[in-house]
Amino acid sequence: MSLQAIQSSGYEVVFGDASELLINFLQQRNYSKIFFLVDTNTSEHCYPGIALHIAGDIPHDIIEIDPGEENKNIDICIGIWKMLLDFGADRKALIINLGGGVVTDMGSFAAATYKRGVDFLQIPTTLLSQVDASVGGKTGIDVDAVKNMVGTFTNPQTVIIDTNFLQTLPxxxxxxxxxxxxxxxxxxxxxxxxxxxxxxxxxxxxxxxxxxxxxxxxxxxxxxxxxxxxxxxxxxxxxxxxxxxxxxxxxxxxxxxxxxxxxxxxxxxxxxxxxxxxxxxxxxxxxxxxxxxxxxxxxxxxxxxxxxxxxxxxxxxxxxxxxxxxxxxxxxxxxxxxxxxxxxxxxxxxxxxxxx
Ligand SMILES: NC(=O)c1ccc[n+]([C@@H]2O[C@H](COP(=O)([O-])OP(=O)(O)OC[C@H]3O[C@@H](n4cnc5c(N)ncnc54)[C@H](O)[C@@H]3O)[C@@H](O)[C@H]2O)c1
Ligand SMILES: [Zn+2]
Missing domain, CATH: 1.20.1090.10 (Dehydroquinate synthase-like - alpha domain)
Structure with a gap:
């Protein structure tokens, strides 16, 4: 039995197969370009399944970062902004954050600020990010040792929770x-x-x-x-x-x-x-x-x-x-x-x- 969507402020948290839910979402929208933000672990464990489903149908680029809290900082964020620019992302682009809380926090921050804000989707892939980082609209990065020192309150278009991703999580x-x-x-x-x-x-x-x-x-x-x-x-x-x-x-x-x-x-x-x-x-x-x-x-x-x-x-x-x-x-x-x-x-x- 599928689980009911949860209504948050202006967006939904939906549960089920990430690829199907993503395809559904994209069919209703018209984005100029689509980007996946992943870290090396979600690139290996989470992205391939989705890629297999959407291959060909939905052209997209991938931005990959190193995993871990030490990478949730402004330098990596600048790297993301530059990649978006190089790939020609305009204000009608969509960023899909596929990863744990580091990817969803920093990816949503990068999206909320790039060209004064582009749409983003959250696909949290850790238990922590599914039950905690997925709702609430907090985006952010760390500055030195101070966690989440810079950030915004910005809501995603949708949050997709696919618990199958947890199978590869340590x-x-x-x-x-x-x-x-x-x-x-x-x-x-x-x-x-x-x-x-x-x-x-x-x-x-x-x-x-x-x-x-x-x-x-x-x-x-x-x-x-x-x-x-x-x-x-x-x-x-x-x-x-x-x-x-x-x-x-x-x-x-x-x-x-x-x-x-x-x-x-x-x-x-x-x-x-x-x-x-x-x-x-x-x-x-x-x-x-x-x-x-x-x-x-x-x-x-x-x-x-x-x-x-x-x-x-x-x-x-x-x-x-x-x-x-x-x-x-x-x-x-x-x-x-x-x-x-x-x-x-x-x-x-x-x-x-x-x-x-
Ligand atoms: N925005 C919010 O409201 C909110 C709430 C809670 C936490 N957070 C933030 O979330 C971050 C922590 O999130 P986290 O615990 O998800 O850490 P994380 O993103 O670092 O992920 C933990 C590890 O699991 C790997 N991983 C992710 N998904 C995987 C999968 N499906 N299979 C195998 N490996 C996988 C990652 O690469 C990483 O090595 C912190 O930066 C914290 O500040 C934000
Ligand atoms: Zn906590």
Whole structure:
């Protein structure tokens, strides 16, 4: 049974076979030129299947970049703009971003700014980009170590989610992306949280992905510019981002985003139990589940000053306070808590004690 399209602000998220959905979309439009943005991995694993289907029918050019967050920067973006120019892209061109969050973020940024904006499609190919980067209209690139420092809010024409792409995605990336699914359950939907406990990472049920996109979409369409409710999506990310940044700078094999967010969700659940009314039973339930999925990670006490510094620098803060979204219960969250440094460090110590 096919999954229903999800309506976002002025565009749809459609589920199914990417080639068919793409052909359908293009039949209704009249673009002067079509470009695929891929990285070397999606070029190998995701593009060939589509190419086979659309070959000949839909002339297009390919722009390929190296994979990884370190390439989500202005230099590579200039390269994309120049390629578009060289290939003769005008304002009626279409850019199809086929890849994980790096490709969809940077490709949408390049499209939103090239000649003051051309149309783009998102075809996210990682679990993270399907359930998180696919809706919300955020485009962007990093500047040095500052993630997403430059960007726009620009919506795609359509988002196509084809879960078959996940078959070639490394298991570690799948598990990392799953952290956002856990988060979606924790912040707004207890039944959903319960339903994902039995997930099979080798064969994720499409309905799980669909519901996750639906939750994110409900939140971002209520508050497109992150004035209030959208902050709910920051659950686990205040502490998680700091741990991710620290790990990137200090570890030979750094944590993936979702692995760091998993730790952040445990620490912030502890804060939730202190300040937002989360029961001890539910705190235990959350910790037990997250620890059953993610490897443990030693957070050294020597890192504490750096972690607090990262949290203070977070662009989500206002007035120098460290801002948190906390849980009142599983499936119910509240924004705009601020916690003291001591409380924050205690929440991290809570995590380190759990994994001992
Ligand atoms: N715009 C938003 O709202 C939003 C939300 C969340 C995250 N993001 C951004 O997304 C980025 C992270 O995204 P990500 O986790 O998808 O990382 P990614 O794009 O780096 O992809 C992870 C790895 O998987 C590879 N890959 C992608 N699809 C594959 C497939 N089907 N088979 C095999 N390999 C594949 C990639 O080449 C890469 O090596 C970050 O830059 C983050 O800031 C944006
Ligand atoms: Zn995240």
């Amino acid at each position: 298991k570690r990336e799948i598990v990392s992306g799953f952290a956002e699914i856990i988060k979606h359950g924790l912040i707004v939907d207890k039944d959903y949280f319960n339903s994902i406990k039995t997930i099979d990472f080798d064969n994720i049920d499409d309905k799980i992905i669909h519901r996750s996109v639906e939750i994110k979409n409900e939140v971002v369409t209520t508050d497109p510019h992150e004035k209030n409710i959208r902050k709910k999506l920051n659950f686990g990310h205040t502490i998680g981002h700091a741990i991710e940044s620290y790990s990137l700078q200090h570890d030979k094999a750094p944590l993936l985003h979702g692995e760091a967010i998993a730790i952040g969700m445990i620490a912030e659940s502890w804060l939730s139990a202190q300040f937002a009314g989360l029961s001890d039973n539910e705190l235990n339930e959350i910790c037990k589940f997250i620890l059953s999925v993610y490897p443990s990670y030693k957070v050294n006490e020597e890192s504490f000053d750096d972690l607090i510094a990262y949290m203070k620098n977070d662009k989500k803060n206002e007035d120098d306070k460290i801002n948190f979204t906390l849980l009142n219960a599983i499936g119910s969250s509240e924004i705009n808590f601020s916690c003291s440094q001591e409380e924050i460090l205690n929440s991290i110590i809570f995590y380190t004690n759990l994994i001992k």
